Amino acid sequence: MSVFSELRRLAEAPHNDYLAAAARAGRPVVGAFCTYVPEELVHAAGAVPYRMRAVGSSGTALGDTYFSSANCSFVRRVMDQGLRGAFDFLAGIVFMNGCDHNRRLFDNWRHANPATGFSHMLFVPHAGSPACLAQYRLELDKLARVLRERLGVEVTDDRLRASIALYDRRRRLLRELAGLRRAPEPPVTGTEFLALMLAVTAVPPEDAVELIERALEEARAGRAPAGTPKLRIFVTGSCLEELSHLELVESHGAVVVADAVCLGARTFDRDVGDAGDPMDALARRYLARVSCPRMMDDVKGRMAYTIDAVRAYAADAVILEKLEFCSMMSGENYIAGHELAKAGIPSLALTRELYGGEVGQLKTRIQAFYEKVGNRS
């Protein structure tokens, strides 16, 4: 069986056999809500880091008892899943002040108190200045203390170095696989890559490395699932975990060749390295890698990253993804639309609800956009 089929299976469920095996081996699983939560730190505390997701969500009925209709569908669905016991396998969750919705997810989670262990809020500054770096470093120390108290494992420098090495390896392998998508016939579609990202952030990193190596092997063996795409697409956004949505984006002969999303470049951009104090190095990497729109002082950096990547991956167009009610992506997409237009790169802003349907309208927009790009080429 192709490893991509296995990855897809792993991507489509909130829990999996790897996590069950880890639990049997006595390893706790700790959820993390954002790419600004260093998984290395959680791993060094003896736990399996698990990226929180709404995969398998059946609706928002329970989530809506806490959130309003003006809150984003990701937090409503995750809350719903949490209240239904989908994350009861967790020993704790590290929340993060990524946005107003996520920050209140922490509050509501604590109020509802589902059986998911401890809840900790990692406060990440909104800029990368030296003062903010120092502040973030202190927050990581606080997180290490909480993990020690909750899991009983001291995060020593040696343990942290070992975890950093493992995660750097995972990042390098992911970058290598992502790099293969530069080929005229990409060996991995965007949907397959997203499935892989969902899978490798839901299993122990040791298993993740093995899965990515198998994927690389298959990719290098010359597979081309979509042939030569009619259009090569770059995707930006924040929370994007629906395989069905990327399948829609990849309809009409288009293939996603690169991205700047959480479950993508933001996860594997830039290594931590093994030089100096490991906690300092960790703080530096997380504030220096390709940033999320929540970071105030890096708009130019994000725009430059997108434009460079569009050229490096020979993308024909960009899709700017946004979940409804995400104020930050509203601002970011306005700026990105204008900056991409200046660079002569066509873009389409899509607003959607997570697993929200409205497929007909989205299809029309996407198809019309591709027709428009086709008209210009």
Added chain:
Amino acid sequence: MIYAGVDVGSLTAKAVLLRDGRVAAWHVEPVSATPGESARRVLEAALEKAQARRDDLTRVCATGYGRHEMTFADLERSEISCHGLGTFTSNPVVRSVIDIGGQDCKVVVLDDAGLVDDFAMNDKCAAGTGRTLELLARTLGVSLGELGPRALRARRALPVSNKCSIFMELDVMQWMHQGRRAEDIARGITASVARRVAALAGKVTLRPGVCISGGVSKNAAVVRELELALGVRFVPLAHDPQIMGALGAACFARLEHERAREHDRRVLRASDPVSSVDAAATPDCAGCTGGAP
């Protein structure tokens, strides 16, 4: 050669037949149980009007929300592209299209060949669509057809929110409770829908030569308010504005056929220097340059 375009939307199904570059027949009817069934029925009705048979059709292009269900179609195009090319074919000066349909609203900017250069489309909010007009007309107790003429007889426009159709309905009910003139409320409704559409138009840069299409274009009051809001006068269309999507689809059917022939010609030329294909037998749609600038 006959090319057919079939547009199955949320409320109506439309079919247009093109023969020798001209509209040979068209037909509109309400959608029935399934989009595929609606498409078949409306196409048969158009064929009957043109006294033609299915076998006479060279190519069929599907568009509209039901486009994926039309298994008999040779190709499909988005309704945005089809409305663009349809209006351009109907009046070659058109470069911008405001299309207000039953459940969506689109603003399309065209290049000089009638192909999409840019577009904007409403999100899931129905505030600037025909559905809203229908809902508010019902709230006001008048038929949809009557709403426009009533609005035109208004002395003033009572303020109606343009934020969402529910808020609009609340405003309408509030004016009704206060016993205000139905004409003035109707004018408020049409002005509100127009402002909503104008805001959507603000997302693109309109090119001169703006036309309006879609079912709502038959509402003279909305058309007038939109002209005010956009500061333009709409250019006329030679055909019923409701069939622009189907007309565009028929044009795409023709374009596709020509492209295929051109491709075959190239292949033949490459393999045999003496081509037997008659290169002069391409019909000409009024105004359509076949995708060439």
Added chain:
Amino acid sequence: MLVQDGFRQIGDVPASDDGLREPMELKPFEIIENVVAGAKLGTKVLDKGPAAWALLRAVQPLLFHREHRLNRAARFGYQKVGSGRWTPGELAAYRQDCIATVSFFQRVLDARDGREPLVWLGWPVPVEVASGFDDVAPFVPEAFMAIANMVGTDGHVACLEAVEREGIADDICAMDRVSLGAYLLKQIPEPAAIISVAHPCDAGRTASQLMEYLTGAPAYTINTAYTKEDDDVMAYSKNLFEAIAFLEDTLHRKYNWDKFRRGVRVLDEQNRYLDEITIMNQAVPSAGLAFNLQTAWGSKITGSGNPALLESARLTHKVGRFRLRHPGIRRRVEKFRIIVADMPIVFSEMYMWIERTFGGVVVGDYIGDAIFPPIDMSSLETMMMGVARDRLYMGMIKQAHGAARETVDDLERQIAHFSPDCVIQNGHQGCKHNRALGRIVRDVCRRHDLPLLVMEADIFDKRVMSETDVKRELTAFFREQGFAS
């Protein structure tokens, strides 16, 4: 941009031949000019003591009940001076706010005319960061939302529709969109520099970022404290020092630290009065000064450190003392007591209307609640810490920053101290964090057996909920809860 250049000449523009309500067209700086004119008029009229009071009472029938074509330009100003329900003492106090308003906005107009550079400050940035310069005009774009009604409530809508036409999504808070719209409609001058904020909410930081992009002005971002703990506030205050250094470098001017010290002393003294006025509202019957505190909140955002605001607080405090000594005056008015979260600015008269119509008195509200810790004057560092902390304790910032505890603790304290009979939440649509607190706030009210009304309104967008809608909803709630028949 709606149409490309020269396009408007091509189409025939049909004339608006009747009373069609079109989006309000604003002349550049029209709103600020109206505010300056209105505040100057207020300075003169409110000087007349009982005569001013009698005049404002006399015109009440023309201005109180609803906005219409004839009164829309005057009604907001009338609401700002208590809608004919303030006493001569309160009017005298508000006269001082008018003086501060004139001095702030006149400088903005002067900056427009090139007399000095203008610095935009994100709403939670202490105005001291710029007002400590001798020759820099501070401006808070978000303060614009509080004055946009100066041309009638369509002023907000005009700004919001300008943003919608620009293609900026409407899920950003209306307050921030009003300030963006004001810029697009040339209602506020270009900045020479911007001090942005990263917190307390996404909308504020997004608007900051859009402002930076649209203006192209050099910007410094302040990472606002997440908690009120010393470490966090210290980091925040360091950001404020850095912001001042940034402005010195960018504008090539020296900051006047003596002016800063003077301003902070005034601020601290004003805070003592505000604390006590807040506490006076706890009395039964209350001092009835919630709306005055809300007004003080607005004035403080733009004019912190202005001696006129200290005088305003002192005079309001005097009114409160008098009322507490003579409780019979307010006892006749106060039938039930209310805590309000975020009054809709599109209906500034809400408190007065509830009081007049139902005898309900707002005793505490999120914006006006003014309990500030004292400022340590021993050094510049401690004073900056004090200024930083002052902003974290200001209404709206206090509830919006950090964890839900900030809101819940406040509500619990208000319930414990103000003896309310019910709680009303505006349900501000754009306020994502507040809209995510429905269940938690509901549980707090349930625990205290307090009726709660959550309106689906918007603080700044009357298209979501108009004054009439708010009145209808409040009436139904008061009747349902037995406060009104």
